[in-house]
Amino acid sequence: MFKVPAQDFSLAATLECGQTFRWQRRQGAYYGFLSARRTSHGPLGRSYAVKVTQAGSTLTVDTADPALRAEDIQRYFALDIDLDRVLQTIDVDAQIHEAIGRYRGLRVLRQDPWECLASFICSSYNNIKRIQGMIERLCEAYGAPLAYNGFRGCAFPAPEAIANATERRLRALGLGFRASYLKATARLVADGKLSLETLRRTDYRVSKSALLRCEGVGEKVADCVALFGLEKYEAFPVDVWIERAARYYFRQATMTPTRIHEFAWRHFGRYAGYAQQYLYHYVRNLRPAASDQRPAINKGDVSSTLSV
DNA sequence: CGCCAGGTGCTGA
DNA sequence: TCAGCACATGGC
Numbered sequence: 001m002f003k004v005p006a007q008d009f010s011l012a013a014t015l016e017c018g019q020t021f022r023w024q025r026r027q028g029a030y031y032g033f034l035s036a037r038r039t040s041h042g043p044l045g046r047s048y049a050v051k052v053t054q055a056g057s058t059l060t061v062d063t064a065d066p067a068l069r070a071e072d073i074q075r076y077f078a079l080d081i082d083l084d085r086v087l088q089t090i091d092v093d094a095q096i097h098e099a100i101g102r103y104r105g106l107r108v109l110r111q112d113p114w115e116c117l118a119s120f121i122c123s124s125y126n127n128i129k130r131i132q133g134m135i136e137r138l139c140e141a142y143g144a145p146l147a148y149n150g151f152r153g154c155a156f157p158a159p160e161a162i163a164n165a166t167e168r169r170l171r172a173l174g175l176g177f178r179a180s181y182l183k184a185t186a187r188l189v190a191d192g193k194l195s196l197e198t199l200r201r202t203d204y205r206v207s208k209s210a211l212l213r214c215e216g217v218g219e220k221v222a223d224c225v226a227l228f229g230l231e232k233y234e235a236f237p238v239d240v241w242i243e244r245a246a247r248y249y250f251r252q253a254t255m256t257p258t259r260i261h262e263f264a265w266r267h268f269g270r271y272a273g274y275a276q277q278y279l280y281h282y283v284r285n286l287r288p289a290a291s292d293q294r295p296a297i298n299k300g301d302v303s304s305t306l307s308v
Numbered sequence: 309c310g311c312c313a314g315g316t317g318c319t320g321a
Numbered sequence: 322t323c324a325g326c327a328c329a330t331g332g333c
Contacts, residue, residue, distance in 0.1 A: 018314060019314095120314075121316095123313090123314050123315080124313095124314080124315040124316060125312095125313065125314095125315045125316075125328080125329090125330095126313055126314080126315085126329095126330080126331095127312070127313035127314085127330095127331080127332065127333095128313080128314070129313090129331080129332060129333090130313080130330070130331055130332065131313090131314080133331085134330095171329085174329085174330065174331080175329085175330095176328075176329030176330055177316090177327090177328045177329055177330095178316095178328095178329085179329095181316080181317095215316090215317085216315090216316065216317090217316080218315060218316045218317080219315085219316090220314070220315060220316090221314085221315075221316085224314070237314070238314095239313090239314040239315080240312090240313075240314075240315090241314065242314085280314075284314090
């Protein structure tokens with residue numbers, strides 16, 4: 001069991017902001033897999049089954065795996081990042097200020113790039129609930145089973161396992177039209193034609209253009225992988241929710257993903273990706289469906305919802 | 309039942 | 322280069 005100091009950190013905001021899909025909350029604890037990258041683990045790293053809780057500024061990580069180290073935990077949760085300084089650089093307007101105020105402590109995880117790539121291929125034209133279900137079934141079908149603390153789970157499948165699966169079986173897991181994309185991309189990674197480990201060391205533009213060669217990977221998914229898996233903090237994934245947040249800045253002006261990204265970089269700077277996560281989480285949770293079943297906001301209408 | 313979801317690939321102008 | 326369209330599926 002580990003007790004890790006975690007100043008300026010929110011476990012809940014970090015795990016529930018949509019950057020990761022597999023953590024499960026039970027009685028205030030989060031169960032899941034913590035991916036660690038060490039040279040001894042080979043090119044794709046490995047994952048540790050853990051239970052995580054936060055009490056104040058202390059993170060408690062419980063595991064049955066003796067190989068886990070405190071530095072893996074600190075690295076995965078990005079506790080080495082000076083969050084206060086990052087937030088200071090992006091806290092440049094009223095909307096982001098609101099978002100930071102509400103979700104302060106949210107950090108961009110350092111996830112396993114392959115899991116990230118595969119997961120966000122599944123995310124296209126989809127909703128988070130179903131994405132979670134699809135990924136879970138994928139893990140049960142092709143991942144190694146692991147039990148810990150009375151909790152059963154499966155590791156995320158290796159690229160080879162998915163590359164060797166049939167498209168029919170992948171579709172049977174509910175992947176829909178994403179099945180062929182995922183299989184093709186898994187093949188690319190399994191054959192070493194796309195080295196995610198290398199991309200972590202190259203700059204944003206280069207790694208993004210490499211990701212865009214994968215089937216099922218467009219601008220948005222490439223930015224998600226760059227940000228959540230490759231530590232490219234200038235990546236700014238633009239989805240329908242971020243378009244709504246962007247309406248606050250563009251007003252009547254026409255928006256395209258490219259223009260939004262250019263704006264974000266200019267407006268928020270080098271850590272635009274952090275701003276993206278705060279905005280995404282903020283806008284998605286505006287007026288959450290309590291007794292009100294109407295959608296929180298409609299397309300093109302966010303500017304009036306700032307003071308919630 | 310109808311609309312929407314952390315979009316992408318393809319096509320035709 | 323870019324708007325318009327099909328794509329599978331299930332949550333709400």
